[in-house]
Amino acid sequence: MFLPHKILEYKLLQIFAEDVGQGDITTSVVVADGTKAEANVIAKQSGIVAGIEEAIILLESLGLEVKALITDGQEVKERQVLLNVSGNARNILTVERTLLNILSRMSGIATATRNLVKKLQKSKLKTKVACTRKTAPGLMYFDKKAVHVGGGDTHRLHLDDMILIKNNHITIAGSVKKAVETAKKSASLTKKVEVEVTKIEDILNAVRSGADIVMLDNFPPKKVRKAVDLLIENSLRGKVLLEASGGITSENVLDYASTGVDLVSLGELTHSPRALDISLEITKATKKI
């Protein structure tokens, strides 16, 4: 998910501009123009950091100097300093909240993702952990990037990068078979076709119609295992990737992963992440002479 800095800067400044409105009236009256300051960005709890790339771009776009003491994806401890920032004091104070909102949300998502990834790794499972498109509205890029930093699979980045046939599509198309066949005939050869199935009977139809990925929607672990077995029995396991989705949590993720699916996906990673507590502290200020 490499976004050239100039384009990412533009996204960040739009977010910043919403918060600034017609200007920071507090900083304007309390901090003299020309004041220089130094500040630290500090983790108030341990976790995996994400958003460091974004933080640097945002701060530098305001003419501030930044020294990053950590990189995206690394683990931080409580009270660990992430960034040293220095320069125009007004800019530091005005951007503080936007900066922290980005870092906290992205780090929260990365932390939750990494926890799951590690859990599977410890159990020597190769199952990948993926997020969904259930992000905060308009934050598809930032939320997916954070999952990526945490070690997860970003899944679809928007509606144009994979064919994913969901239940509502099937309702309209008539059947899994019809939907997948139509998709395979019409879709670009450059795109994978995934289909969501709710009944175990549909899995063979899906694979035989050419689906590249089958999503087992709200299957409990036992039923997921049955689905895996069914494919093995029919010598189709190698033809398709299997994704389990719905009802997966930190608690039961090993039950799902140990069934042998390729991918488990959780909406929660991006729709309800807990922000990591991060703050900014001014350490030094030099008034303009």
Next chain:
Amino acid sequence: MFLPHKILEYKLLQIFAEDVGQGDITTSVVVADGTKAEANVIAKQSGIVAGIEEAIILLESLGLEVKALITDGQEVKERQVLLNVSGNARNILTVERTLLNILSRMSGIATATRNLVKKLQKSKLKTKVACTRKTAPGLMYFDKKAVHVGGGDTHRLHLDDMILIKNNHITIAGSVKKAVETAKKSASLTKKVEVEVTKIEDILNAVRSGADIVMLDNFPPKKVRKAVDLLIENSLRGKVLLEASGGITSENVLDYASTGVDLVSLGELTHSPRALDISLEITKATKKI
């Protein structure tokens, strides 16, 4: 927080456009052009609904017909239908995720807010529950609107609508007194001046320098009560609003509120809300003849 629909529509379409990218390639191949459908938007768990106004604007901007069975701020039960949607099936399927992301996040925030508000009301406390600027990046409007729908106080809407002198400002200004005095002298008479204090000794300075609101930063309930008493003793309680902030949770909110402060504020309401589970189900589809 009345935003004319035409302006809100533009915000919503920008969010939608990010998800759509170069187009919905699934719907394009699986659903024939001209297909009509009907769908229900359904709560999968109980809570307070927010985002209905936004949902209607978004859906209608795509030419869809919407019948809202509920209004913002009302309580829903599990499986309750919020909206009937009908029209072009491709539009319904393409907008589904953006629509649900907005409704789920806003309803999650409104639900958490309402729970706190009710808790205080049951205890006959008049303390207001407020959010902070710790929102998802770029979602200041939507997150604050949801707090408002839940019955909370939106606090600052961005950096230009109130003077709020925080610790970092005071570090630079030198003292609470100096900071507040400068602010009162320079700021527009149309704006309130709030100041964050970390030490009980600074409260009198703040009020006597003219602060309209004093924020007690990370004071435990006992210390908050001391602050209230101090003002009463000095006959200053009527001169100022008191806000407690930092460390307040659903569990201890009554301890804070019962101290007699005017306002308790929680970053958590908007930086780490749990999305309310809401889904869309196609109930009928008519292929183009």
Next chain:
Amino acid sequence: MFLPHKILEYKLLQIFAEDVGQGDITTSVVVADGTKAEANVIAKQSGIVAGIEEAIILLESLGLEVKALITDGQEVKERQVLLNVSGNARNILTVERTLLNILSRMSGIATATRNLVKKLQKSKLKTKVACTRKTAPGLMYFDKKAVHVGGGDTHRLHLDDMILIKNNHITIAGSVKKAVETAKKSASLTKKVEVEVTKIEDILNAVRSGADIVMLDNFPPKKVRKAVDLLIENSLRGKVLLEASGGITSENVLDYASTGVDLVSLGELTHSPRALDISLEITKATKKI
């Protein structure tokens, strides 16, 4: 009104882009690519300068070097040089008009504001001079910033930073009392509530309902004084700020201010300012070799 430079730059470039259209066809044919030039920005009449910050950002965004010989809010004499500009000659010539339009309008507003402010200061009056939202369309930021530079109160920066109940609102709400009471109950505690009254009888209602500011709409000076007295008699003067608005001019401003109101506001400052005459003169040009 501190707007980080990167955000202000974006506003300035949008203004510039409108003037440039598909490109400056004159400069393109008359001035060889690579020509360097030096220029002075000169006041053609005396006044208070505003827009220097904006000028510097705009010029530097084009890669030009700028030396400011004056800062915002200072007084200039006729023929005084404000800025030395040097660099790419085409950029200087293309940006000339946009630059001067910004400087001239903002300086015109600052000059008119300062004249009023000084008048009151000479008479030892503490009344503040404020503008209104009657600005040139879309220039709320620039017009308000210029008032601020001139020493005036910016009043509301847009519709979200204060409750201001005007006659049309009262017509709908039913009465001053009802409108103010509703506002106090529903509005965020972080916002002041101002109400416009047209009848002297409504003043006590307004204050007792909790208004923070009362605007006396189109009251002649005598009636304004009566209003002040009424509040004093009822021991309410300290509870509220008073703003006189409507019909105030440079000629009668002392009559209004001497009544003891806190604020006088004039639409004219921003809806009909006279631009300060400022021009740009190329002083040296070096053709590309």
Next chain:
Amino acid sequence: MFLPHKILEYKLLQIFAEDVGQGDITTSVVVADGTKAEANVIAKQSGIVAGIEEAIILLESLGLEVKALITDGQEVKERQVLLNVSGNARNILTVERTLLNILSRMSGIATATRNLVKKLQKSKLKTKVACTRKTAPGLMYFDKKAVHVGGGDTHRLHLDDMILIKNNHITIAGSVKKAVETAKKSASLTKKVEVEVTKIEDILNAVRSGADIVMLDNFPPKKVRKAVDLLIENSLRGKVLLEASGGITSENVLDYASTGVDLVSLGELTHSPRALDISLEITKATKKI
């Protein structure tokens, strides 16, 4: 200057959005959702109206019904009603100021333009009255449109629609002759070439080099007449249009026009117009039942 409504609507909504910010917090608390209202837009002084087309587009974009009782360019008397507006009361109140700011500025410009145009017509002079690019920053379209409505010549609409060689260009090019010759050789045949001359001696050079229009910069009326005579003597009057610019006011415009120039241009029309006083009055409101 025909701008399709959909494009004009977008410009208007951007202006509106700046004023609205995060929403109209007054209307939101004082006016119940669903309230309907009727209002009149009324001239508080006589003049020429402009901005009616813009007003209708803006109001209709918000779903309001508008009945225009006048069209752009017509004369209004004091207290004359320009528009009847009806519909959602919140929209009417929120858009009120943006609407009036547009109407007042544009009508002010149209009124001043028409006064000059009429003055010349009364004296049976065919000289055209033009504005310059000295507009409010970013309002080139609206200011020029208002001049057009008032009966004036819009002159350049931005930097790409005519070659206009000004003094600063000549300083760099070396001479009027060189500048015009270069322009005629390189410029598109679809564009006119105008050149500003400060010395009477340059006029013949300009015309013989092919200038389509010669601008006499800061020539007093006598000198303007000399310039006209010079061209007649040299049988060149029919080859070129003459524009007088600089120092022209309402008082001396006849002196300039009677010299026989084709065009007089005044920066003042758009850089320092007096707004026409126009207001909006709610005449009826029906609360939602």
Next chain:
Amino acid sequence: MFLPHKILEYKLLQIFAEDVGQGDITTSVVVADGTKAEANVIAKQSGIVAGIEEAIILLESLGLEVKALITDGQEVKERQVLLNVSGNARNILTVERTLLNILSRMSGIATATRNLVKKLQKSKLKTKVACTRKTAPGLMYFDKKAVHVGGGDTHRLHLDDMILIKNNHITIAGSVKKAVETAKKSASLTKKVEVEVTKIEDILNAVRSGADIVMLDNFPPKKVRKAVDLLIENSLRGKVLLEASGGITSENVLDYASTGVDLVSLGELTHSPRALDISLEITKATKKI
């Protein structure tokens, strides 16, 4: 490639706005406000039509009525009428060129694509015809949509929807093998991995490393056939899609397709299409009474 109309409308209006600038000054002076007209959009040569969906959205956004006599992807004959348009004459004349530029380019691309597709179909070949990202700058959506309408494969829609490892990537990565292996390990499971090979020896490496698609870059037909055979010999033909690219033209396309590759791709379809000649003729005009 289904793009909701509201989002497509926005793209179309941005294109239109560039052409309109400050307004259509011809239509403004020559056509009276309120004039109604009817017009036909007519093909001046035979071909496959694309852009009809876009045309309808653009015209309707201006309030014009449109009757489409043909749909995207159909064949037209010379002089065949594509659309009847009626409504505001100024809008029709102002939008004419933007409308025709879109229709002509898209139809030109669709026509060239269809010609190739038909050629392969006549020879009973199942090879797909694809375009590349070599489009007109900024027209990725419109150019790809036209290829789709013509029956071609759109290939990548931008840089985020498939991993496509090109020679320059391999230069940096070190080898085809290393590049593909890294990609398979790190990329989302939802994306296909394609790799460009220039040497026949690399094909087996590519497939064995897990490439989903192998692009044979600038292989002449004979060498392409060799590549196909190599895969068959190694029992790998079913594991991978083969794409031939570089040097393919309308003349030699059958030679390439008959080798048994799955896909032939041509940059020419979108970087150098010949526009289809289409024009608009006013058939009736009714002046405003």
Next chain:
Amino acid sequence: MFLPHKILEYKLLQIFAEDVGQGDITTSVVVADGTKAEANVIAKQSGIVAGIEEAIILLESLGLEVKALITDGQEVKERQVLLNVSGNARNILTVERTLLNILSRMSGIATATRNLVKKLQKSKLKTKVACTRKTAPGLMYFDKKAVHVGGGDTHRLHLDDMILIKNNHITIAGSVKKAVETAKKSASLTKKVEVEVTKIEDILNAVRSGADIVMLDNFPPKKVRKAVDLLIENSLRGKVLLEASGGITSENVLDYASTGVDLVSLGELTHSPRALDISLEITKATKKI
């Protein structure tokens, strides 16, 4: 057509952003963050180069170093290096296609234009070669700039820079005479008036009504010559510019030009240009240590 770099940069980044989408997923996984590279941009065929200015701005906006070995308008041979680029390898690879799409299209247009210009120059004809508004949708600036670089006349830059009365306007206006007279009366004196005539009889009407340019629409060369003679006979040749348009190709352009018209215009230059083949080759890469 001088567009300040900051404004051009913004246009270029919008084009780039469409291609990038949510990020370059190939480069992200195959090229390590921090890798530096050097690359050459190379012409694969001979022609006239355009887009070098644009290329430099785009590359430098990404922090890349560029050394241009050629300037816009110069001729290149096959395999000639146009630019050396160095810096962040990811940026180079991500921008490659956007960069080449711009250079290839603009150079293709410049090459075709220059071929025509040279043809006329060899025959000592002074006729200018012009393009029309038949560009790729939304690429008016880039296409016209390329024509300019090739030595052609850009003609109208959009709808606001000249009055051009076309057949459809005349159908509505009633006659050439009426249309031109209305235009001359109402249009700004700063704009030329051009009219398209389809019948030789209309030419004298057009000129006598004041048209500055007459476009002979789809006249074969003989008829064009007749038109020229007609004007000479009536001593009107010096009063007007003549433009031949419609049906002009590289083959017959001399026949048209030799008739003595001032301008020949061809839609083909911009609606169907052949892209010049240009590519980018990584020459060196240094992995991050």
